[in-house]
Amino acid sequence: MTFQSLRSITEYNVSTFRRHYVSEIAGSLGDLGTFLPIALALAANGTVSLASTLIFSGLFNILTGLFFGIPLPVQPMKAIAAVAIARSFSPGSIAAAGIFVAGVLLIGSITGLLQWFTRVIPIPVVKGIQVGAGLSLVMAACTTLHDLGWIHPSWADNRLWAIGVFVALLLTHSTPKRLPYALVVFIIGLVLAIIRSALTSNLPSFSIWNPHIVVPIGHEWSRGAIDAGLGQLPLTTLNSVVAVVHLAADLLPSVPTPSVTAIGFSVSVMNLIGVWFGAMPVCHGSGGLAAQYRFGARSGASVVFLGACKLILGLVFGESLVDLLHRFPKALLAVMVIAAGLELVRVGESLNTSAARDLGRQVEDESGERVHLTEEERGKRWMVMMVTVGLLVGFKNDAVGFVAGMLCHWAYGLPGLVERVKSRSEGRVRLP
Incomplete structure (x- = not known):
């Protein structure tokens, strides 16, 4: 990255924050519905340090914002987290899993394999991964809401709160000027969490961060890499590198899109530092x-x-925040996750429009007019996307959805390939 590009990104960040600081602050809270539950579950098991998680994720938030100039999230590696929670991983095992994934991505970034991988994936498959990820978020949030009662588990966390917050979410679509929904919901949730903690005398206290080093030993390396790291690799590559680059280009076309190599390198560096x-x-x-x-x-x-904010909270309050954050209403977090999932699902609508990256670059035909998709071609692209979505959601596995989508794409292309091979063969036969 050149000094000029870094300066341009800084100017864009500063000018945007000055003009729309309320929206920027509200938007920064949008991913807490994913971050908080997983971080708290791992911290409660003693698998990770909440203080270190807040400090390093906060530091990486700052660096990615400064270098990329887009609201790029720093969120948990979900496959690793799921295995670590289910099997009560030790700190060394989860660290080994993060180091393994980071090492593979670093090799892919340095060698250019990630860039090649991105070029060969069809846009319908990428869109399918994005839509599938969005639906997965909605389904996970609905599961959380299903576990709530009408007045349980607490007066401050139940289905009544969820319905009220969801109705408010729908009303934000009809307002002439979008309200800082996430900021308002977060403040309400934080106030409720503080009240609940105060009633049990478990408010956070000053607890300066006392860093400690985690070094995986013996079987922790194999357990982390094989049991959790291997399952995380396709999820990180497809959803956290490839899909995020395409989504950034779709949502923020006026801002320079980070390269796949840069995103892969960023993920590698974050985990090669923080997990230790x-x-x-x-x-x-x-x-x-x-x-x-x-x-x-x-x-x-x-x-x-x-x-x-994360950096300050981690340095000053550290592990004492666990109880407070545990009392943050799940109903409010779940609705925020639903909103995020639906926003991600919506990117699928541009599959057959000029907004799709491959169609936007279509070449003109011999008459000088832009080539348009036929109804059959539109149907095939839609089917490839939906096969990817269906298998990803059905098996709850990005890799399965990716393979299914690629097979569908290749199956549609097989007749054309056969025709080309046949034409070449006939041409060789006619040669004297």
Whole structure:
């Protein structure tokens, strides 16, 4: 990155924050519905340090905002987190998983494999991964809401709160000027959490961060890399690198889009540093980007603000925040996740329009007119996307959805390939 481009990004961040600081602050909170539950679950198990997670994720928020100039999220590696929670991983095992994924991505970034991988993936498959990720977020949030009662588990966290917040979300679409929905909901949730903590005398206290080093030993390396790291690789590559680059181009066309290599390198560096101090393995994700965009973030200033808040909280309060954050209403977080998921699902509508990156670059035919898709071609592209979505959601696995979508894409292209091979063969036969 040149000094000139860095200066241009800084000017964009500053000017955007000055003009729309409320929207930028509100948008920065959009991804908390994913970040908080996973970070708290891992911290409660003693698998990660909440203080280190807040400090390093905050630091990386600041750096990504400054270098990329877009509201790029720093969110948990979900596959690793799921395995770590289910199997009660030790700090060393989850650190090994993060280091393994970071190492593979670093090799892919340096060698150019990530760039090649992105070029060969058809846009319908990429859109399918994005839509599938959005639907997965909605389904996960609905599961959380289903577990709530009408007045339970608390007067401050139940289905009545969820319905009220969801209705408010719908009303924000009809207002002439979008309200800072995420900011208002977060403040309400924080007030409720403080009241609940005060009633049990468990308010946070000053607890200066005391860093400690986590070094995986013996079987922790194999357990982390094989049991959790391997499952995370396709998710990180497809959703946190490839899909996030395409989504950034779709949502923020006026801002320079980070390269796949830069995003892959960023994910690698974050985990090659943070996990040694007990921080949660993190990545960038299309769901988090969609969430922050949905609630108003348009520049890197939003995540710089969020990162500064995380950094201060981690340094000053540290582990004492666990109880307070556990009392943040799940109903409010779930609705925020639903909003983020629906924003990500919406990108699928541009599949067969000029907004799709491959169609936007279509060449003109011999008459000088732009080539348009036939109804059959539109149907095939739609089917490839929906096969990717269906298998991804059905199996809850990005890799399965990706493979299914690629197979569908290749199946549609097979007749044309056969015709080309046949034409070449006939041409060789006619040669004297």
